[in-house]
């Protein structure tokens with residue numbers, strides 16, 4: 396890190412300026428590191444895993460719920476069929492009740508007819524008795540002959556016989572009706588028994604349906620709870636994701652030419668912001684002597700690209716003593732930038748380079764204790780403090796970086 400060239404016209408009280416610069420901005424802003432990004436990414440992935448686990452719980456609960464919904468639907472179909480059977484049965488019972496009522500009426504009518512016939516029969520006997528046709532004593536005493544008597548008896552008998560036959564007929568009809576009615580009653584009793592069975596079945600099914608519904612409700616409540624958890628997890632994930640995007644954007648910006656703009660149209664020449672050594676007088680880490688440092692040392696990983704801080708013409712591209720592999724670019728406005736200790740050089744002397752064009756790669760050639768970029772800004776013959784051009788940036792002083 397030693398730079399032997401001593402500036403004749405060193406303008407800035409470099410260390411003092413640097414101390415002020417660091418104390419004012421270092422806490423407010425620190426460059427993003429890959430480790431920071433990885434940490435947030437790890438947290439976000441952890442949350443993703445949490446979400447997946449939670450989703451799995453929801454899926455399992457949903458599967459259980461859907462199974463029970465299917466079972467409940469089957470029960471509902473069964474209960475609908477049972478209700479339909481009950482309806483049909485009721486209709487049949489109604490029908491039988493009508494038939495029984497009809498038969499009861501017919502029985503009543505038959506009984507009335509019977510009674511009427513009995514009444515007529517009795518009247519006829521009484522009339523016969525009254526007109527002497529049936530008074531055996533009268534018949535015997537009044538009949539002029541046996542044949543008279545027999546004839547009178549026959550006449551009375553015929554009439555009585557016919558009345559009796561009629562009554563028998565009526566009785567038979569009534570009994571037939573009564574039998575039919577009894578038959579209907581019996582059939583109806585069977586239907587009522589079936590009806591009771593169906594009602595029990597329906598009640599049982601309804602109990603099962605209602606307990607299925609309870610289980611469904613419980614599962615649904617659990618699912619909702621888990622969905623709330625997922626919503627929380629999603630919120631955490633989104634937060635981490637935006638944090639990650641922000642960090643990544645910042646990181647990308649810092650690791651792209653143009654990530655930090657300075658005064659006079661300069662951009663920061665590399666993708667890191669660790670200052671391992673300030674410009675000015677210092678104790679040299681290798682020689683142990685108090686020496687003047689003509690630029691700043693920036694901790695950059697070995698092999699990372701080094702960019703031209705501004706467009707210009709390459710005035711040197713090659714070995715330069717303690718600078719090791721060194722590139723110098725003159726920018727036409729009086730400024731020259733110097734990039735030292737490179738592991739490789741990407742340009743050649745006389746070449747025009749654009750701002751941000753890679754001029755070489757970080758290394759530790761020349762007098763160094765490890766890979767870093769030695770960066771100078773010169774004006775005329777004077778060494779300026781490069782950090783003074785980048786007062787808008789933020790840096791970490793990391794002598795070991």
Ligand SMILES: [Zn+2]
Nearest residue numbers: 396398692769
């Ligand atoms: Zn140096």
